[in-house]
Each structure stands twice: as C-alpha cells, then as structure tokens.
Amino acid sequence: MNWIRVASASDLQDDEVLGLTVGSARIALYRIEGEFYATDNRCTHAEALMSEGYLEDGCIECPLHQARFDIRTGAALCAPATEPLRTHPVKREGEEIYIGAAAA
Ligand code: FES
Numbered sequence: 701m702n703w704i705r706v707a708s709a710s711d712l713q714d715d716e717v718l719g720l721t722v723g724s725a726r727i728a729l730y731r732i733e734g735e736f737y738a739t740d741n742r743c744t745h746a747e748a749l750m751s752e753g754y755l756e757d758g759c760i761e762c763p764l765h766q767a768r769f770d771i772r773t774g775a776a777l778c779a780p781a782t783e784p785l786r787t788h789p790v791k792r793e794g795e796e797i798y799i800g801a802a803a804a
Contacts, residue, residue, distance in 0.1 A: 703799065704799055704800075706799050707729060709731075709795045710795065714734065715756065716730075718743055719777060720741070725744060725768070726749075726759070728741040734749045736797050738788040740788075744783035748762050767779065768781075
C-alpha cells in the first residue's frame, strides 16, 4: 500500500478532528487517546462535514442532524444515518501521520 503523509501528530490534540483533502478524497482525521483514525469527511445521511462535528468518547456527532458514528469502525450508531462512514488506514511514523493511498 502507498502511504501519503497528511499531517504531523502535533496538528491534532486528543478529541480533535481535522478535515483534509487527500488526492480527490475528503478525509476526516481524528485523534483519540493518542491514536489516529480516518474516515470519509462526508456524513452518509447528507452532505455535512464530519470534521465540523463533535467528537467525544470515540464517536463523532454530525453537526447537521446529530447522527453519531464510531470512529474506529465507521458504524452508524443512531438515526438519521443508517450507512457507516468509510474508514481509511492510518499509520504514524515518529511525528508524521500517513493515510493509505486507497483513500486518494
Ligand atoms: Fe449528518 Fe444528516 S447530514 S445526520
């Protein structure tokens, strides 16, 4: 797998989310308890940006209609969303954060 550097670890604190463009894809990068995760940055219910949502306890709440998703699995946890967020592989090397090229 090709990996694309997208951020530095210091760009995010725990429980923060960052919106990124990786190739043609819009990605949300999350930091939870020092670990990094990535999903598509578009809610599966409509067009809201997950990077503008509220992140707590490993879940992101959509800013538009308050659907919640598990960041680690992408699972939709409550209405109105029913489809999961697509997740993307993330790795950390030192201070650098990479996303798998399949996201691009
Ligand atoms: Fe996210 Fe409606 S756009 S719940």
